[in-house]
Amino acid sequence: MEAMLRAGGAVALVFSVFVHLSLLSRSSPLSSQDLRIVDAERRIDLTSHIVNVFLTLKVENTGTSPASEILLAFPPTQADNLALLKAATSVGKRKKKSYESLSVNPTEQPEAPNGTKYFSISLLKPLSTGETVTLEVFYILTHSLEPFPVEISQSEAQLVYYRDSAIILSPYHIKQQKTYIKLPSSRVESFTRVEPTSHANAELKYGPYEDRPSYSFSPIIVHFQNNNPFAVVEELVREVEISHWGSLQITEHYRLVHAGARHKGVFSRLDYQSRPSFSASSFRHLLARLPPRVHSVYYRDEIGNISTSHLRADFQKSELEIEPRYPLFGGWKATFVIGYGLPLQDFLFESPDGRRYLNFSFGCPLTGTVVDKLTIKVVLPEGSKEPHSVVPFPVEQRVETSYSYLDVVGRTVVVLEKENVVPEHNSPFQVYYTFNPIFMLAEPLMLASVFFLFFMACVAYLHVDLSLRK
Ligand SMILES: *[C@@H]1O[C@H](CO)[C@@H](O)[C@H](O)[C@H]1NC(C)=O
Numbered sequence: 344m345e346a347m348l349r350a351g352g353a354v355a356l357v358f359s360v361f362v363h364l365s366l367l368s369r370s371s372p373l374s375s376q377d378l379r380i381v382d383a384e385r386r387i388d389l390t391s392h393i394v395n396v397f398l399t400l401k402v403e404n405t406g407t408s409p410a411s412e413i414l415l416a417f418p419p420t421q422a423d424n425l426a427l428l429k430a431a432t433s434v435g436k437r438k439k440k441s442y443e444s445l446s447v448n449p450t451e452q453p454e455a456p457n458g459t460k461y462f463s464i465s466l467l468k469p470l471s472t473g474e475t476v477t478l479e480v481f482y483i484l485t486h487s488l489e490p491f492p493v494e495i496s497q498s499e500a501q502l503v504y505y506r507d508s509a510i511i512l513s514p515y516h517i518k519q520q521k522t523y524i525k526l527p528s529s530r531v532e533s534f535t536r537v538e539p540t541s542h543a544n545a546e547l548k549y550g551p552y553e554d555r556p557s558y559s560f561s562p563i564i565v566h567f568q569n570n571n572p573f574a575v576v577e578e579l580v581r582e583v584e585i586s587h588w589g590s591l592q593i594t595e596h597y598r599l600v601h602a603g604a605r606h607k608g609v610f611s612r613l614d615y616q617s618r619p620s621f622s623a624s625s626f627r628h629l630l631a632r633l634p635p636r637v638h639s640v641y642y643r644d645e646i647g648n649i650s651t652s653h654l655r656a657d658f659q660k661s662e663l664e665i666e667p668r669y670p671l672f673g674g675w676k677a678t679f680v681i682g683y684g685l686p687l688q689d690f691l692f693e694s695p696d697g698r699r700y701l702n703f704s705f706g707c708p709l710t711g712t713v714v715d716k717l718t719i720k721v722v723l724p725e726g727s728k729e730p731h732s733v734v735p736f737p738v739e740q741r742v743e744t745s746y747s748y749l750d751v752v753g754r755t756v757v758v759l760e761k762e763n764v765v766p767e768h769n770s771p772f773q774v775y776y777t778f779n780p781i782f783m784l785a786e787p788l789m790l791a792s793v794f795f796l797f798f799m800a801c802v803a804y805l806h807v808d809l810s811l812r813k
């Protein structure tokens with residue numbers, strides 16, 4: 344009996360080795376056997392409601408052929424909330440060290456375990472056998488802090504959960520790794536321990552962990568205080584209208600929500616005003632960073648103009664501080680419009696090939712906000728043709744036609760749409776177009792002809808009138 348059991352055990356062992364081997368051979372297209380991470384350090388910054396992660400990877404080629412791509416792996420939930428992902432490598436030695444950015448693209452892998460999502464980093468030059476390269480990866484996650492409790496009263500602090508893995512998810516073996524998590528304060532309710540784990544002040548440290556095989560995963564939950572205003576713009580529509588008569592008119596429609604723990608109970612304005620520190624997670628002011636030389640600024644909501652806004656402007660930037668009609672608590676929304684004018688010559692240029700182009704900032708002017716859905720509509724002057732936009736990251740694009748008063752052929756509108764926009768997306772984009780200056784005369788000519796016809800009509804009428812009296 345015992346012998347039979349032992350034999351059975353041996354068969355099971357052989358079987359499991361066989362399964363293991365077949366798994367290994369099947370995963371070889373990932374080329375994970377050829378690369379290995381010698382050292383990895385991850386810094387997760389949870390101090391605001393937007394999660395910033397800095398990852399340093401030292402990768403070695405242990406295979407026999409040169410490698411030109413390195414894979415990054417993300418659990419599906421993180422991949423869904425990934426707003427930005429950048430990679431760079433350092434070139435040059437010590438003092439002359441500089442960083443060169445590398446292209447990162449989503450990629451598919453056969454048999455991705457548990458729905459893992461991949462991105463591939465293209466190296467500047469292939470990594471030959473035995474060589475190592477150091478990569479700096481930066482990524483941003485939005486909507487990754489989950490308020491718990493989900494409802495709090497006016498005077499309670501906001502607590503949130505952050506979920507991740509203590510071990511970095513990777514298709515490669517990681518020889519040595521550490522993770523640091525930076526928190527907004529030292530107030531931590533609880534955190535998962537994966538020894539060695541330590542907590543000092545506002546920082547948690549996981550690791551060092553040695554020799555973790557590919558796809559190692561060890562879920563952790565950190566429950567901590569985060570009283571940041573979770574300012575989320577559910578929808579922002581920015582209209583940028585170019586008039587060749589000298590100005591750029593911007594109209595921005597916001598639908599803002601406090602995406603933190605929902606407010607429960609009654610709101611006491613008295614408590615709010617007498618003890619502002621008591622309502623720590625609510626927010627009252629918003630700051631919009633606008634370009635310099637801004638003019639005719641307004642701020643209104645459904646009810647009308649709101650006068651509680653302050654504009655500070657110098658030659659480098661303008662800051663508009665706006666105050667909604669009521670402070671925003673978790674779950675509360677505010678809908679408003681900001682409008683302003685800008686001098687055209689600061690944003691409209693002529694390219695060497697004779698086309699004109701608008702060079703304007705993408706993203707949302709409100710600081711520290713996430714925009715779930717951003718639409719930018721660039722309204723070109725009447726008579727503009729062949730619009731072409733250049734945006735430094737993937738966006739949805741389409742062209743529409745709009746009509747305003749006095750328009751004859753309508754205006755071309757370039758519509759750019761992007762989801763999950765963070766402050767790092769505030770980089771310049773361009774819209775090129777061709778324009779025939781004769782169209783600048785169209786409106787005045789039309790006005791003149793309307794007046795002329797009106798005048799002729801009057802003359803005719805008077806003439807008829809006179810002739811009748813006779
Ligand atoms: C709101 O303010 C703008 C700019 O100051 C002004 O042009 C507009 O007439 C005002 N609207 C109302 C309803 O007061």
Ligand SMILES: *[C@@H]1O[C@H](CO)[C@@H](O)[C@H](O)[C@H]1NC(C)=O
Nearest residue numbers: 692700702703704771772773
């Ligand atoms: C657009 O403007 C930015 C500064 O706001 C400048 O750095 C950049 O070179 C400009 N791009 C083009 C194509 O003119």
